[in-house]
Amino acid sequence: MTDLRLTARGLARGFSPHTGVRGIDLEVAPGEIHALVGLNGAGKTTLMRLLLGMLRPDSGTARIDGHDVRTAGAATWARVGHLVDGPLCYADLDTRTNLRIAAALRGVPRGRREEAVRAGITAFGLERYAGVRARVLSQGNRRRLGLAAALLHDPSVVVLDEPTDALDPRGVIRLREILLRRAGAGAGVLVSSHHLDEVARIADRVTVLHRGGVIGSLDPEGADIERAFFRLVHADEERHGDREDA
Ligand SMILES: Nc1ncnc2c1ncn2[C@@H]1O[C@H](COP(=O)(O)OP(=O)(O)OP(=O)(O)O)[C@@H](O)[C@H]1O
Structure with a gap:
């Protein structure tokens, strides 16, 4: 039916009194x-959670590789790597053990797990932190662990x-290279960021959300992406006034 990695159609979710995301x-x-x-x-995390079936929409549909997330099976989820809402790791276990568990949970065959862990x-x-408990890792290294856990099974759908x-x-450069490699291998990657310059370096498409809705897109190769971003935001605010429902 579709060869899209991720599809949102009319996805809406409200959080009284706020909007969350709208259509x-x-x-x-x-x-x-x-x-x-x-x-x-703006609604970035809410949209990602809806796309991953972590949150139920009020209306609309989310699809992964063409499968409705409400009914997607294990084979579909095994192709997904995501890091939303913070790294899923066990604080009292070390980096290597956390990655072994991640490999098992993500369906890496038993015989390939150690290799996947080493590669992650x-x-x-x-390397220096392989035997260090997650609890005592620095914030940045815990984030690295979360990303390694999300990506060690070479997912074809990535949501970060x-x-x-x-x-x-x-770490930013390493991640950039990994995402470019994943996309080069055919994965679809959805990533949110506040760093417009960083986004411009790797994204093929940049969608702007504001107050729960899509208000336009930015040209990643455009001259001044920050100015273009605020132009869209201000235009939306002028159109809709100072509404407080989002
Ligand atoms: N569980 C929730 N309960 C109530 N309101 C929520 C909940 N989750 C999100 N919201 C609201 O939905 C709106 C969108 O939030 P969301 O976290 O998706 O934004 P975001 O773009 O990811 O923001 P940020 O850049 O700050 O991470 C906000 O008004 C937020 O307060």
Whole structure:
């Protein structure tokens, strides 16, 4: 029916008295890095949670590889890697053990798990921390662990909410290379960020959310992406006045 990696059609979810998101259409194609940008509270995380079936919509549908998230089976979920709402890790277990558990949970075959764990540790520069409990990792290294856990099974659908938060410049570069490689292998990547310059470096498409709705897109190769972003935001605010329902 579709070869899109992710599809949102009319997705809406309210949080009284706020809007959350209102009727969002969005697509992520194979091989595409699609970035979501918006001010605090714009609806980026809510949209990602809806797309991943972590939140039930009031209306609309979310699809992963063409499968409705409400009924998607294990084979579909095994192709998804996501980091939304903070890293899922066990504080008292070390980095390597957390990654072993992630590999098992994400369906990596038993015989390939150690290799996947090693590759995840190397990809995110966690060698020195392989035996360190998650509880005592720095914020940035915990974020690296969360990203390694989300990506060690080479997912074809990737959803990451503000993944560069807390990463140092080297971590940002590593992540950029990994996402470009994933997309190059045919994955669809949806990523949110507040760093417009960073987004412009890797995204094929940049969608702007504001007060729960899509208000336009930005050209990642455009001259002044920050100015273009605020032009869209201000135009939306002028159109709708100072409403407080989002
Ligand atoms: N569980 C919830 N209960 C009540 N309101 C919520 C809930 N989750 C989100 N909201 C509201 O929905 C709106 C969108 O929030 P969301 O977290 O999706 O924004 P965001 O774009 O990810 O923001 P940020 O950049 O600050 O992370 C906000 O008004 C927020 O307060």
